Amino acid sequence: MGDLTPIAFDIETSGLDPGAVVTVAGLALPLGSWLALNTTGRDADADRLEADLEHASGSNVRVAVYHDEADLLRGLDAFTDEHLNGDRHYLTAYNGETWRGGFDLPFVRSACVRRDVDWPFPDMAFADTMTLVDRFHTGDVGDLVGVYDALVDGEHCDPFDDSDSAVAAHEQGEWLDLLSHNLADIERTRELALLAGRFVAKSDFRMKNLSPPDR
Template sequence: MGNLDPIAFDIETSGLEPGAVITVAGLATEMGVWIALNTAERYADTDRLQRGIADEVSANVRLSVFQSEERLLEGIREFSSAAIDGDRHYLTAYNGERWNGGFDLPFLRSACVRQEVVWPFPNLAYADTMDMVGRFYTGDVNDLVGVYEALIGEVDCDPFDDSERAVTTYEEGDWVPLLLHNIADILRTRELAVVAGRYVPKSDFKMKNLNPPDR
């Protein structure tokens, strides 16, 4: 939108029940993808995972593996500080946070509070991709996959038919499909945001600043 480039964000979680944690977090920029895996103290061969991803994804992907949710959150903060510029970028997610709901950002806030980690996206604008595409998409299906297929329809790397598989795959330690699912979602989200930036008036972008007031 305008001179700002979208940075797409998406998380996977171990479920929705109390005590659920972030298992994967991904960010897609114009230059490529950064994706973080929380193994919950389990072993993961980073090089093998990187090769498995490279076989399925044409985009440039950088993988970081962490042993806990706390370390993953710190990793998001470090990546954000190094790679995201509030004067050039805005953050977006599909149903990540809207006036009447959303998932990714509220869950991220809860995780940061629980782990006592500093909010990773200070001084950054946010606009929800679901709201953007709602300005021109008129189909009956409004989930990310359905909207993406209707408007863009390109082949992606997602091995799952639905996001519920992300929970069971994480429990089984089958990391590559889980990572590919998240990568597919952030690439879809960013592509939709780019399309919206070409056709939706600036005045219709519902931007907000993610910086907490006491920072």
């Protein structure tokens, strides 16, 4: 892993059915977080959401509002192109993509195919946080919140008990709660990755390059 810095990634979706779309994509960087919101054609005030999120979380947050999934994916591609550097950063997510499958990266990959949008993570290394925390003793918990509480037990701004509530929040236009949930998850993920960077052997990071062979 060298001296690479973790960039935590997480998405929310409108469900798991074939017609589901990405509703939020969040990235936690060293100096703050960036959240992309897909309102599916509805209105949202990015400045107000930023202010409310920063007040609730105490974190530096930027919000970008998009009206459909294709625009969100293009916005994600533009942001990563400008702010992520494969020589300095590696991407991580909790169950983002493992040898058994994972969720976030396969979902985004399929969404990019559907919307004819470029893959937003070329030349980025990836290590899944879920596999890294296996090197700690956390009892019988395996979900992000449970592992985080076992190892860190820090404060967070998550209004939900589980990710299923994020689906309903998007349907009802409860943007602040939806974004707060995603922000909490990417911050949890980044803290766990930083913890692993202190205590887990480099060989256990099992990094892979996310760049497709024809890029």
